[in-house]
Amino acid sequence: MKIADVETPALLIDLDRAEANMKRAQDYADAHDLPLRPHIKTHRLPRFAKAQITLGARGITCQKLGEAEVMADAGIADILVTYNILGTAKLDRLADLHARIRIAVVADNAPVIEGYQARFDDPDHPLGVMVECDTGAGRNGVQTPEEALVLARMIDAAPGLRFLGLMTYPPRDDRVGARLAGMKEAIEADGIAVREISSGGSPGLYSAHETAGITEYRPGTYIYSDRMQVAAGLGTLEDCALSVLATVVSRPTAERAVLDAGSKALAADLSALPGHGHVMGHPDAVLTGLSEEHAVVDISACKDFPAIGEKVRIVPNHACVVTNLFDSARMIRGSGVEETVRIAARGCSQ
Amino acid sequence: MKIADVETPALLIDLDRAEANMKRAQDYADAHDLPLRPHIKTHRLPRFAKAQITLGARGITCQKLGEAEVMADAGIADILVTYNILGTAKLDRLADLHARIRIAVVADNAPVIEGYQARFDDPDHPLGVMVECDTGAGRNGVQTPEEALVLARMIDAAPGLRFLGLMTYPPRDDRVGARLAGMKEAIEADGIAVREISSGGSPGLYSAHETAGITEYRPGTYIYSDRMQVAAGLGTLEDCALSVLATVVSRPTAERAVLDAGSKALAADLSALPGHGHVMGHPDAVLTGLSEEHAVVDISACKDFPAIGEKVRIVPNHACVVTNLFDSARMIRGSGVEETVRIAARGCSQ
Structure with a gap:
């Protein structure tokens, strides 16, 4: 046709362009030794999630559990859900995903962590949790290193949880790196390891390596791009x-x-x-x-x-x-x- | 629950409020002897289309054929599609609807009417067509009485079409009535009857009777309302x-x-x-x-x-x-x- x-x-998707966009991003990431975890909320398609992983991405990012369920059903085995998960029904769905794939979530407040603590209690199969930091975008996220430390301690102290590190959806702002470093420093000074610092956003994709300390990047729109x-x-x-x-x-x-x-x-x-x-x-x-x-x-x-x-x-x-x-x-x-x-x-x- | x-x-729909909004509008329409043809693009639900008709509406309005197909499948038998229908595939779908329910469409240009002419040729079962008029909203519609007349003549001359009258999606503007009257006058001076003048828009619903000449009104959002x-x-x-x-x-x-x-x-x-x-x-x-x-x-x-x-x-x-x-x-x-x-x-x- x-x-x-x-x-x-x-809706038309130009495969040549999408494939070129994926490859360009992965080549960049490889050149800078920066793992990618693409956000699937741009394409919402298992086939492109798989293509991103085949090219070299370490896993994918979803914003909501419903997206993660679709992707897990399609065979994706490593998903970060960058959202505070609240309530019994959603925690049950998260537990179902946790039982069958590698899944991690975030938290930027104590009630969310209390929910994770209450639902996940297996020290042999802990749920990975990152602390979401507001590095200037003004949406979710802890505001200060002190708040980040309080939450990191809560996660670290919970037998069924594993503190993974920090997550941010950053603004385009030169101070993002310093803000993340301040939070990391406060937590590590307390003896808790900050294994990962996850950042994202397609506009900043090709300068992601300039922010010191970032251990993975979550670009979304780069696969299709737009005005x-x-x-x-x-x-x-x-x-x-x-x-x-x-x-x-x-x-x-x-x-x-x-x-x-x-x-x-x-x-x-x-x-x-x-x-x-x-x-x-x-x-x-x-x-x-x-x-x-x-x-x-x-x-x-x-x-x-x-x-x-x-x-x-x-x-x-x-x-x-x-x-x-x-x-x-x-x-x-x-x-x-x-x-x-x-x-x-x-x-x-x- | x-x-x-x-x-x-x-998404929550408060049935008491929706029912009260439907009844209030129909009571107003009845008091002013102004037939309603509610636009279903607010609710997109056959049940409310049926409720609107049960209350007294003469039929419904859809913006696209796909909506009309859903509503016809659910048993709605009188639909105005306020859109220019173009292309073989869509004209075939329109013909399918025309074969099973009372359906009418609009046109604001000659190529659209030529498409209707070519597809509909049964004088015993003509397709009803209204001329869409731009009464100031600046979207679709003929601009002048002369243009309206040209299109009305085309429709009137086609054996398989029936010229129904004028349709507008008006701005909130006191001059709408005069503009419609000017178009009607030009067409009727040529000996072609303007049977219907269809206007719409929920903000103007309760002053619809103040526009002389309107023979039906197509409110949409009134059923739910919003900010x-x-x-x-x-x-x-x-x-x-x-x-x-x-x-x-x-x-x-x-x-x-x-x-x-x-x-x-x-x-x-x-x-x-x-x-x-x-x-x-x-x-x-x-x-x-x-x-x-x-x-x-x-x-x-x-x-x-x-x-x-x-x-x-x-x-x-x-x-x-x-x-x-x-x-x-x-x-x-x-x-x-x-x-x-x-x-x-x-x-x-x-």
Whole structure:
């Protein structure tokens, strides 16, 4: 099947580009002896998780247990879930995963660790736990070395838990390394080993080696890239492997075209970018507005633009949220569709 | 099951509120003799489409064929698809629907009508087509009475098509009525009857009777309402039937809480509202940031806020996009869950 024959809106993944992006990242990681643990929330596909591991990744990262369950079912055997797991039902699911694969989790507060302590009590098969640190991103994470130490002690003292080290989702900020070093120092001064320091984020991928002390890196979006990554300096639009195929459904005025891909296909993440996506081959087109099933495109600066009924491809602002909006993806090479793949970990937010 | 026992993040629909919202709208419509054709893209549930019709709606509105197929399969027999249908595959699906239910579509350009002409040729069972008019919203639609007339003539002249009238998705603007009247006048001056004028939008629902000439109204969000609707004047937060249940997973600082419902649960539609949702019972909490699986909440203005592990309910900014993010909804009354329902028309963008 040709791309031009695919019904719209549709999610397209360019295999050549995705494979090149994976290889480039692994080559970089190998050159700097920095293990990768890719975050699967960009692709949500077991096949790419396996490809990342085959290339050399030490394991994968999931944000939620539901994603980890999909990946474990597909045969992935080493998963870090970078989320505080709370409540009996989720702890039971975590225990099920712990019984069959190598899984680790994080904690940034005492109640979460108390839950792990209560559920995991086997010193011969302890659950690995990292302390999540806020290194400036302002989301989860302990704020100070003192807080990190309190949690590390709790984990270290629990027979069924094993303190692995520190985890952060960092901002792009030169002070991240110093903040992590301060937390590590406080913990090691107490006699507790900080075996791992895990950092992540695709914008900082190719400078990850510059942060001293990092022992693994968790890039996610790098496999597909998107407009946000390009704006942040990760490659060019020609590296973007994910696009949304859309049909021009209306040309109401000389300046306006309307596409059949709205926020249900492209997501409304605007970030600080001009417009909601890049129309491939028409760089002067601006996606000025999205409603759920329509994209309004300002084509006033375009020399030409496809006619009603013709199709265009759009590189979205944020690839990860887009893969959560489609039940399946079309795997393409060149102008042909190789396969249609169900997005197995779509929607797994629990 | 109690709401408090539901795993998070989860979509909750308050049946008492949804039923009251449906009844209030139908009572208003009955009082003004204005037929309703509710848009199902808010709930995406056959049960509510049926409830809307049982209450008195003349039929339903869908945005895409995939939604119409789900609703037709569930027994809905009168559907307006407010979208330009293009391409052989979609026209075949439209023909299948036309063979089994009463279905109508729209067009705002000649190529779309040419597609309908080529596919539908039975004068004894013509396809109903409305001309979509841009009355100021700046999305789809003909711009002038002259353009509307050209398309009405094309439809009227096609043996297998039946010109039904005009459709618009209007802005909140006093000039909508005059614009529609101008288009109607141009078409009727040519001897073509404009049987229907269909308008829509929940913010304008309770003033719909003030626009002269409207023969049906297509409200969508009114069934659940949301922060955007409340901001636009449609009822209060106490009318909002849809909420997202989330767990407090972290309290990293005295001013910051983090919930396990991010843009995958609440969607990133910010509109012009302060924050990404209203935390029920905590009106001073501000959802300052969403990542995919985290909401960061500024609780500095709150007297108290739930502890780690406790649950909160969030009224989102935009209900329609939220129902597209969940595979199922929990139907609640008071503090109890009555039923879990699959969201049958989720993701049907083709």
